[in-house]
Amino acid sequence: MNTSALVKEYFREDKLPHIWCPGCGHGIIMHAVVRAIDNLKLDPEKICIVSGIGCSSRASGYMNFNTLHTTHGRALAFATGVKMANPSLEVLVLTGDGDCSAIGGNHLIHTARRNIDITTIAFNNNIYGMTGGQYSPTTATGDFGTTAPYGNIDKTFDLCNLAKAAGATYVGRSTAYYAKQLTTLVENGIQNKGFSFIEAVSSCPTYYGRKNKKGDAVEMMKSLKDDYIDIKIAEKRPDLAQSKILMGEFYNKPDEEYTEKYQKIIDMLKKESYHA
Amino acid sequence: MGTPKMVVVNKEWCKGCGICVAFCPKNVLELVNEVVCIARSEDCIKCGQCELRCPDFAIYLKEVPENV
Amino acid sequence: MSDQIKLLQGNEACVEGALAAGMEFYAGYPITPSTEIAEISAQKLPAIGGHFIQMEDEIAGMAATLGASLAGKKSMTATSGPGFSLKQENLGYGCIAEIPCVIVNVQRGGPSTGLPTSPSQGDIMQAKWGTHGDHPIIALYPNSVQEIFDITIECFNMAEKYRTPVILLLDEIIAHMREKVDLSSKDSIKIIDRKRPTGPKEGYLPYKADEDLIPNMADFGTGYRQHVTGLTHDVTGFPSNSPIVALDMMTRLMKKIEINKKDIVKYEEYRLADADFAIVAFGATSRAAKDTVNRLREDGIKAGLFRPITIWPIAEDELISLSKKVNKIIVAEMNMGQYVNEVERVACKNCSVEFYGRFDGQPINPDEIYDFAMEVLR
Known part of the structure; x- marks a missing residue:
């Protein structure tokens, strides 16, 4: 399906063009997510897209499914309620680096820990874009933000390591440049019956790029190409991996899913009351 | 092999970021007045790199019926 | 049974x-x-x-x-x-x-x-x-x-x-x-379920209210696709910055409760029929207040209790009627004076309102309301 057909099938065309700035990677990531949904031939009526607050979280409004644009950081908690109440729904959470690892950090680690069947795609642009360029938990140490005028002294989160350590059963990273790989990771994440976390590295030329002299949209897109190396290549050719950031599938160890475990309790109680 | 394709632009949605222009392997595209235009369509190899990375759904390959 | x-x-x-x-x-x-x-x-x-x-x-x-x-x-x-x-x-x-x-x-x-x-x-x-x-x-x-x-x-x-x-x-x-x-x-008690849409799925307007000002609500996954947001939104559910949309949404949200106050506002009136003095209390405090009313009645004081069961919205009409009937209202609550301000707002034109509060973690007992009542009635 080409873009035009995808837009007609899965987007609210009357809401486009989207609000994101010229050259923002978010549109590419949203496109990749929808391609993954199309490739898997999922029933759109059974898909629920939940988002929080921030640039990334505006994605839900453009996508023609059951969509829920929640409060800042809380998308995963709302999504947990939706999924528990109706496990037949395919729940995807679209969030940002600030949304899921700062204000929503607690929800991220606990949703991962439960291994509930939710696929999270974190649009990581290393900055708070919606509010105008403040540093986030993924802003590199030393980089600038409007609230880090002398350089950021915070250490950064590695979102994938965080999700993996917390118990996610599928973890991967790709960038807006590697949109095809991103699509594959999202497909795999959706197919994993459990908590999947995909870090989609984006770019914010308007705030992060300008503040840190990282160039324009094109320059930043080149960085999303050149600064990253697939983990499989890096394992074979460590010499090529020097000073590069790893991407690809980091972790894929399916485990028993949360709502299924809960269903076992329901079934056990049903059996007990039947025999009683 | 397959239906012939051509690259088309939705000028209304193009924000002129230049990503498609920069990553086109055959230098087919140009920005004119901050909107992408297909400057050298004869060089286009229909690889879809522009469509893949357009943040705005503004450029894509379209199938062309053979009799057109 | x-x-x-x-x-x-x-x-x-x-x-x-x-x-x-x-x-x-x-x-x-x-x-x-x-x-x-x-x-x-x-x-x-x-x-x-x-x-x-x-x-x-x-x-x-x-x-x-x-x-x-x-x-x-x-x-x-x-x-x-x-x-x-x-x-x-x-x-x-x-x-x-x-x-x-x-x-x-x-x-x-x-x-x-x-x-x-x-x-x-x-x-x-x-x-x-x-x-x-x-x-x-x-x-x-x-x-x-x-x-x-x-x-x-x-x-x-x-x-x-x-x-x-x-x-x-x-x-x-x-x-x-x-x-x-x-x-x-x-x-x-009749069990009530939300109104769900039954019409065509295409073009469903999740925030288009019926005459009762309540929109039908579809469950996620039932084919009525919708967008739910915490942003100010129009009848489609999508955000809007329009002053008219904001005005309409806010007005309807408040009005859907306001026009149904008769159904929502619940209260208990105890020995108020001939009362010229009333205690307003709720929750645990109202149990003590009821005891106080009985003791005051034994003393020949025509006391009664108004107990709001619905705290919000406040029983405004009923409290106005009460304030016209009695000379004095005591509001007793386990705080430093909260609901009393609301009761005063409603009743102050017609009668005086006194406050008895306790905020030391101890329940208010009937004796202390009794003593306070005797003091303010003197």
Whole structure:
């Protein structure tokens, strides 16, 4: 399906063009997510897209499914309620680096820990874009933000390591440049019956790029190409991996899913009351 | 092999970021007045790199019926 | 019949009421003195095919409750003071997105961690104004274990009927008290379910209200695709910055409660028929106040009790009538003066309003209201 057909099938065309700035990677990531949904031939009526607050979280409004644009950081908690109440729904959470690892950090680690069947795609642009360029938990140490005028002294989160350590059963990273790989990771994440976390590295030329002299949209897109190396290549050719950031599938160890475990309790109680 | 394709632009949605222009392997595209235009369509190899990375759904390959 | 009569704790009766109303989902976080509500829900919900989840914090408990309601399940969460503060963010979301659910707040001494195991009525104003911005709110406050059972059902009914979060206020005393409850009382209460759309799925307008000002609500996954947001939105559910849209949305949100006050506002009048002096009290304090009224009557003072069961919206018309009938009203509450300001606003043109409060973590007893009444009546 080409873009035009995808837009007609899965987007609210009357809401486009989207609000994101010229050259923002978010549109590419949203496109990749929808391609993954199309490739898997999922029933759109059974898909629920939940988002929080921030640039990334505006994605839900453009996508023609059951969509829920929640409060800042809380998308995963709302999504947990939706999924528990109706496990037949395919729940995807679209969030940002600030949304899921700062204000929503607690929800991220606990949703991962439960291994509930939710696929999270974190649009990581290393900055708070919606509010105008403040540093986030993924802003590199030393980089600038409007609230880090002398350089950021915070250490950064590695979102994938965080999700993996917390118990996610599928973890991967790709960038807006590697949109095809991103699509594959999202497909795999959706197919994993459990908590999947995909870090989609984006770019914010308007705030992060300008503040840190990282160039324009094109320059930043080149960085999303050149600064990253697939983990499989890096394992074979460590010499090529020097000073590069790893991407690809980091972790894929399916485990028993949360709502299924809960269903076992329901079934056990049903059996007990039947025999009683 | 397959239906012939051509690259088309939705000028209304193009924000002129230049990503498609920069990553086109055959230098087919140009920005004119901050909107992408297909400057050298004869060089286009229909690889879809522009469509893949357009943040705005503004450029894509379209199938062309053979009799057109 | 007799197996319907049980000795229950207040918190236990709350869960029984919720189950009778059709609760199928509970998300929460442990906090004294409301924890039993979570514990009993955890035990009972899976047995009826429902779901319980202990979330990572109070904020998440409120969020999951709303998420489950959007997926079509009657949902509840329960908490106390500090947790109620944390729930306010998503309580506001529930108000603007019009998501039915019940939030129980078993009041304890505040502010902050305060007196975790002591009773209080310090969250009366927070129940109305805890979340930012103007918003509609319904809050009910029973005063016995039987009434906790009945009113919990009413809370679910009102949440479903008016598409809004409903707050059930309790206090540590009635939540932990044990009394006889006749569960068959539920047979006389009609269970209400939200209006769901039945028309064409294409073009469904999730926030287009009917004449009753309540929009039909579709469950996620039933083919009525919709967008739900905490941003100000129009009838389509999509955000808008239009002043007209903001005006329309806010007006309807407030009005849908306002025009239904007759149905929502519940109260008890005790020995008020010939009274020229009234005590206004709710929750545990109203039990003491009733005793005081009886003692004052023994002394020949024509005293009566007005007990708001619905705290928000306030029983304005009824309190105005009361203020025209009596010379003096005492408002007794376990705080430093909250509801008294509302009663005064309503009644001050017609009679004087006095305040008796206690905020040391101890319940107000009948003797002290009696002594205070004798003092102000002198």
